[in-house]
Amino acid sequence: MKYCPECGVALTEQSIQGRGEAVRCAAGHLSYPPGPKILVAAFVSCGDKLLWMKRGNPPRAGHWAIPAGFMESGETLREAVARELWEGTCVSLPAEAFTPYMIGSINFISEVYIGMRATVTTEDCACGDEATDVGFFREEEIDWDEVAYPSANAAVKTAYREARSKRFGVYHGNFTRELDQLDLVWQPGD
Ligand SMILES: [Zn+2]
Structure with missing residues (x-):
């Protein structure tokens, strides 16, 4: 513009x-x-750890983020998230491995934020084209002020809590200038 x-x-x-x-x-x-x-994001857990990548490209190059990127024309949501995961971390999962985690709005950058989750049993990963480092980390290992997108911290912290409890819900997120908020919409057994 x-x-x-x-x-x-x-x-x-x-x-x-x-x-x-x-x-x-x-x-x-x-x-x-x-x-x-x-914007689609892959929340991939292994035990109580989540997969992160250090961004190789602007914006926020050099900062850690959950693997994510923009959906392309012709893709399904699951295909988009599987592609972004592969491009960032060389973790190859079939599209069917992903289930819905969160839908949200990031209104000040005009993005719809859709998080899909998957679980893996090994920490195998490697830097893809878009990353300079990758790895699975526990929540207490994260420097929350230094992440690439602090406005998504509520979504990531909730994903950690769920990975530990093994109780997975579906959420609605409001990520605005004023809010960083994730509300539970549905949980199995409710
Ligand atoms: Zn004007």
Whole structure:
């Protein structure tokens, strides 16, 4: 987005950088990049650990994140998440291995955030094209202030709690400027 859709003024370098965030022109009009986009994430647990990757590419290169990326045209949700997992961590799982974990909104970057989960029995993984390091980690090993996307911390911490308890629910997330909140929608046995 190079020009304000409201008044046509050129957006400055400073106002157009960042990760798909809403920008303000000099006249104060707020505009959003085309969207919303669908962001899929793979919450893969092995025992009480979750799989992380250190991002090799901007945005947030050098920071740890749950493997994730944008769904492409023609893919199913499960295919998209399996592809992103493979591209980041060289963990190859069939699309059927994934079950829904969370649907959420990240409204300030105009993304729909969909988390799918899978469990594995070995910690086999390796750096894919999009990662500079990968690994399975326990919750207490994570530096929560240094992760790539702190706005997703509620989703990740809940995934840890579920991996430990082996009780898996389905959640709705609100990840806004004001909230980092995950609400339980459904759990087996409810
Ligand atoms: Zn404007």
